[in-house]
Amino acid sequence: MYVRSFADGDGDGTGDLAGVRARLPYLAELGVDALWFTPWYRSPMKDGGYDVADYRAVDPAFGTLADAEKLIAEARGLGIRTIVDIVPNHVSDQHPWFRAARAGGPERELFHFRPGRGAHGELPPNDWRSEFGGPAWTRLPDGDWYLHLFAPEQPDLNWAHPAVRREHEDVLRFWFERGVAGVRIDSAALPAKDPRLPDFVEGRDPHPYVDRDELHDVYRSWRAVADEYDAVFVGEVWLPDSERFARYLRPDELHTAFNFAFMTCPWQADRLRACVDETLAEHAPVGAPATWVLCNHDVTRTVTRYGRADTAFDFAAKAFGTPTDLALGARRARAAALLSLALPGAVYVYQGEELGLPEADVPVERIVDPMHFRSDGADPGRDGCRIPLPWTAGAPHAGFGPGREPWLPQPAGWASYAVDRQQDDPGSMLALYRAAIRLRPVFGGDAPLTWLPAPDGVLAFSRADGVVCAVNLADAPYAPPAAAELLLASGPLDDEGRLPQDTAVWLRL
């Protein structure tokens, strides 16, 4: 949940905890059993809250610590657990540690400060690039440089320093004490750095800052803290190597991690099937549940991605003006919803996905995402998937809030996706998500998956008790097994009961 864009309770144009609390019944009705909140802590919002100035305070734009405590308790009362987001790789440049470091204090050791190269130290200490584009180093007026793998306002912490480890374990306890049931770990494979900070050499192993072995020791001690509270972790671990990925999921480390292979997989039957198989195979040896993700607050929204010629997701390929067939994308997104909700493991739904929201074209002068600016304007950035939600079609700002204009503009026609338009329409995306989440237990929790024989371009698998999910990605209509009871369909079947292209069904044999 991207709080800033979920619902605005106080009318200042920014979503807040009061807005979430007022909409908890909506979330309960949708059937979610946990909410992951992107950072709600005090932050200058240079990267949407992923620049944390104080982990023990809620940003005033979102509310107060007391509001967070009420939200956690009220959600719990509705059977919904709360997951907060911890960002170990960096803090805000307004965090007290960095302010002291900038002033020349011993806190510099908590970050990566180095003199520059070149005759006058005018060159960065190494050649690392920021994930948002440009160099990963910024020079202070006193001549020293500091490392930031993201924006300059997000200085990287030095995880070789014991105070950094202590502080994070304290922060975990702070939130667990307040009833939080889980933590999402931001950029979980990045915090440890080669202490020599060498130049980057393509293919050299180990990488100077991605997936370093030292990290596992950090997460093992986090796990011990979580175990005291029976809390769980979900790691943001982007790693192409499935064996390396699975190391984070060993029994004494993280409980789960996001499945980015699935989220970036093109809409192709063979690729999806291979991805499901690889996912299950990599999780099996460590005994961790898989996760299934179609989009999040960083990537192109699902209906837009699936409506394009290239249905994979790649940050490097994001461009303004990519042609998109939204009707096609929506049909596929509906089928993908039934596919992912039929798989064994946990499914993450990103706010607005259940409404079928497309990626919005944010007018250039309104873009705030640093990814756009750091690419010198080439990358449209991530604001298009962060547009304030439409709740009530006839209300100002589509019911996002009672007062000021939302912090990002809602595109024309946004009200047509509003919750009140969809909630009583059995053919809506919202109705499909509600029905699928309600029915999902028929697949039998973590019952194993067995592929069934199917023509090219069709995915069909069974789980418990003869319950089957079939998805047709081929041009030819697909006739599901005869005499099966239809439980749910992502779209109309043809006159002979066959699945047209880009349609999924759940059946009981």
Ligand code: GLC
């Ligand atoms: C993660 C977050 C993203 C943020 C980045 C830096 O990738 O999901 O939104 O910009 O980390 O904290």
